[in-house]
Amino acid sequence: MTPAFEALQKELKRLPGVGFRSAERMAIHLLLEKPEAAKRLSDAILSASERVRSCSTCGNVCEEERCSICEDVRREESGSLCVVEHVSDLMAIEKSGAYRGRYHVLHGKLSPINGVGPESLNLSGIAKRVKDEGVTEVILALPNDVEGEATCHYLTELVESDSVEVSRIGFGLPSGASVLYADSGTLKSALDARKRY
């Protein structure tokens, strides 16, 4: 409702998942309700911006040249390289404890309609990594949509060879979910991914 308030609301609205109303709510929180939080948040943004960068090998967040996962030699033993769209996907897989190999973060997916070609993604080093790090399996943990599909095709052509298998994560009903409440796309994937019982 004032110029500086609106400028802040506009910047907050650019954050992923933040709409007009939540940006307004956040601005009020920072300016009127918890003014001490405003300084802390702005300091945390500046300090993290200075320190955090993208791992030169995999694209994960790090404060050194390479991230702790790339520096961990035990991670190489599995021979697996898991390709994800975003660092948040990497973090989700790490938290699940279901995978202990290495990662490669694309920071996006191919989307010709939106002008996202291979050169806009973190793709340049991946073929070299597969060779140099003795990767035997590339696991594509990319979304189950048209753009994820296109990215999987592109990556398969890029890295597949006699010594490298390419696989894609399974799609279907989430753990604990009921068929009744699943959307049609999920049910289609679940049926397509059916296995002999």
Add this chain to the structure above:
Amino acid sequence: MTPAFEALQKELKRLPGVGFRSAERMAIHLLLEKPEAAKRLSDAILSASERVRSCSTCGNVCEEERCSICEDVRREESGSLCVVEHVSDLMAIEKSGAYRGRYHVLHGKLSPINGVGPESLNLSGIAKRVKDEGVTEVILALPNDVEGEATCHYLTELVESDSVEVSRIGFGLPSGASVLYADSGTLKSALDARKRY
């Protein structure tokens, strides 16, 4: 995943409506995906923190001593003072165009369990405002919960007189909503608020 990353995520998570996952997503966005947005957001926070303050009369956001609503003499003509919990409530009512009187923002509601007494709210000036500004109706636009109820009782005792009527906004089924999908609390309010047809 790095100390500076986690510090930023923690500050983002303090924003209203932001959980662990969305804070992580926001931090990745600011640090890796749109680094130019990080500087812009941090500047917007600092600049707004310096300029925006609480209106000394009503508690709305402003960059002067008093907000544009309190400075607008036509707003006084209606004789109405609308009491809201948060500035965002004021903004929502303004956007609806359904009210053209003045406001008083409490910045919270009474909650003895959480240690929120009258002294923690923007309550001190309200009785004086009602007298000085010739208010004839105080409209309580506070939430329909135990704390909203307690705050309404407190305010009524504070401002009601022979020349001042206190009213509370109506509760019931939202515009366009169906009885089928309304929760029990809403249905109870809607039934309690029934009118002869």
